[in-house]
Amino acid sequence: MLEYGVNAERLDAHGSLASCKEAELLLDTDVDGRMDAFNPAELLLAALAGCMIKGIERVTPMLHFKLRGVEITLRGVRQDSPPKMASVEYTLTVDTDENDRRLELLHQNVMKYGTVYNTLAAGTTITGTIRRAAGKKS
Known part of the structure; x- marks a missing residue:
């Protein structure tokens, strides 16, 4: 079986950062939403x-x-x-x-x-x- 792992950290009330391997992805975790990240x-x-x-x-x-x-x-x-x-x-x-x-x-x-x-x-x-x-x- 393959296994996958991702780590995510809250940056502030407006966003979080997910990472895996050598990649990072900004996450829209703002309750009001934001246009520069995927929710x-x-x-x-x-x-x-x-x-x-x-x-x-x-x-x-x-x-x-x-x-x-x-x-x-x-x-x-x-x-x-x-x-x-x-x-x-x-x-x-x-x-x-x-x-x-x-x-x-x-x-x-x-x-x-x-x-x-x-x-x-x-x-x-x-x-x-x-x-x-x-x-x-x-």
């Missing part, structure tokens, strides 16, 4: 996006799938009582000349093998689509 819900969505892109990086060599770029747009809906992320919707856009069947195969692999994806999907409704970047053939 916890945004971090969750960013973790999902990172998981999906990393999954693509992992499976494209195995599938011999050629791409030029990937973009993911996510939208999370928070429920107030009890507080939780009720749903996540995403659009996964791939700049590729691969056919539609192969594009869907890539999507299936992303959903099936993503650690963060599967963790969230166990308690949150996740829906999404994969599409080809505009101007590319099908």
Whole structure:
């Protein structure tokens, strides 16, 4: 089994700092919010996006799938009582000349093998689509 570790420290009433390996990330932990940092819900969505892109990086060599770029747009809906992320919707856009069947195969692999994806999907409704970047053939 793999293990992960992150350390987070409150800087002041407006923010905190998370660190792991040689990286640091400013966190929006201000009750009123702040524009220069991710809040916890945004971090969750960013973790999902990172998981999906990393999954693509992992499976494209195995599938011999050629791409030029990937973009993911996510939208999370928070429920107030009890507080939780009720749903996540995403659009996964791939700049590729691969056919539609192969594009869907890539999507299936992303959903099936993503650690963060599967963790969230166990308690949150996740829906999404994969599409080809505009101007590319099908």
